Amino acid sequence: MNTVWNRMIDILKTDVVPATGCTEPVSLAYASAVAARELGEPVQSIEARVSPNLMKNGMGVMVPGTGRPGLLIAAAVGALGGDPDAGLQVLESASAEAVQQGAHMVDTGLVTVGIAEEIPYVLYSEALVKGEHHAVKVCIANGHTNVISIEKDGESIFSAAQTDSGNKDDKIFFLQGxxxxxxxxxxxxxxxxxxxxxxxxxxxxxxxxxxxxxxxxxxxxxxxxxxxxxxxxxxxxxxxxxxxxxxxxxxxxxxxxxxxxxxxxxxxxxxxxxxxxxxxxxxxxxxxxxxxxxxxxxxxxxxxxxxxxxxxxxxxxxxxxxxxxxxxxxxxxxxxxxxxxxxxxxxxxxxxxxxxxxxxxxxxxxxxxxxxxxxxxxxxxxxxxxxxxxxxxxxxxxxxxxxxxxxxxxxxxxxxxxxxxxxxxxxxxxxxxxx
Known part of the structure; x- marks a missing residue:
């Protein structure tokens, strides 16, 4: 089998995958879930920012299992009950208790979502999850679950921005050919x-x-x-x-x-x-x-x-x-x-x-x-x-x-x-x- 076919198969395997919920709010939920895992203590508040396009796609759509629309509830439930190992199915196993707690966080103003105007990415989500003693920020760009950086208490503990962009460009170059x-x-x-x-x-x-x-x-x-x-x-x-x-x-x-x-x-x-x-x-x-x-x-x-x-x-x-x-x-x-x-x-x-x-x-x-x-x-x-x-x-x-x-x-x-x-x-x- 030729190399072009092999590449098509690889792309199909990465681009045809299951996701629970609209992928834009799910992206923010995933960022929150990853941040909460790194936090190592109970989540007290969440400050999120997203690209304008992600805001547009995420602000009005229902989030599965929550009965609510939008990015606020997605961020909250992702942090409180999301599975950071589940990718686009991050919210599938969220418990009723996590949904209830997330709704309470949203209703009491402990979750905020704003637009990140200055970032160079069309697809971008960022969750800053805070506990009593620590804060973790996770940034996702260019793909709904593509984590490009993690910071804990202001110090970088993971960065993948430089290694990922070349692969993305190569994929697009191949497809456009x-x-x-x-x-x-x-x-x-x-x-x-x-x-x-x-x-x-x-x-x-x-x-x-x-x-x-x-x-x-x-x-x-x-x-x-x-x-x-x-x-x-x-x-x-x-x-x-x-x-x-x-x-x-x-x-x-x-x-x-x-x-x-x-x-x-x-x-x-x-x-x-x-x-x-x-x-x-x-x-x-x-x-x-x-x-x-x-x-x-x-x-x-x-x-x-x-x-x-x-x-x-x-x-x-x-x-x-x-x-x-x-x-x-x-x-x-x-x-x-x-x-x-x-x-x-x-x-x-x-x-x-x-x-x-x-x-x-x-x-x-x-x-x-x-x-x-x-x-x-x-x-x-x-x-x-x-x-x-x-x-x-x-x-x-x-x-x-x-x-x-x-x-x-x-x-x-x-x-x-x-x-x-x-x-x-x-x-x-x-x-x-x-x-």
Missing amino acids: LGLADILEFAEQVPLEQIEFLRQSEVVNDALSKEGLTGNYGLHLGCSMRQQQDRGLLGNDLLSKVVIRTVGASDARMGGAKLPAMTNSGSGNQGISATMPVVAVADYVQASPEVRLRALALSHMTAIYAHAFLPKLSAFCATITACMGAAAGMAWLLAKEDKLTVISRAICSMTGDISGMVCDGAANSCSIKVASACTSAVRAVILALDGVYVSGHDGLVAFDADECIHNLGQLASHGMQITDQEILRIMMNKNKSEH
């Missing part, structure tokens, strides 16, 4: 045992979907759409099957279900969006175990490739690129021949359709954005099967699908910087007028 043809060849020909671990993405995200469709979480979008099917207002076609199963998982994810999601590129909603549409179509066509596994590999790897052109966090809703991965997987399952052409045409159409959807932070409304991205993906695939697609004469769309992905990266990285700032400003200042 790929193309859809490379990923398709990998998905079709890699030995099955090398990607067997990806079956877990279906198991984990499908369980989350079933939980969300109970109607007990978030926006209740998936459950509501099923009810509309029963009333005859929605059909039971393939598009509806894809959207309902996918948004069910997103409802549960954003509504605080204490079940993990299998992530993609550091995001649960991206992992859900890259997984569940492919699962729904695989069920629809009664795909064999091998075929559905290869379709999942194609989707997840395409989503990771597309995300490599984006900032870690931005004003660009990355369920779009995740659903481009799903479009690749769905097209591969449905196309009888010339699969790469169908995949490419679908991605071109999505570029012309939904590239303007912004990220205004993680919240219950994410599920309706997941629905929009899924709808775009399914529609683009179905049209591409008949040779209908948005051409390179139109707007941001290029004649080549890889170039479309590059163009979206340019839009997110450069064109939407001011948009990102304005979104956060509006979020921080809304709902303050008297009624």
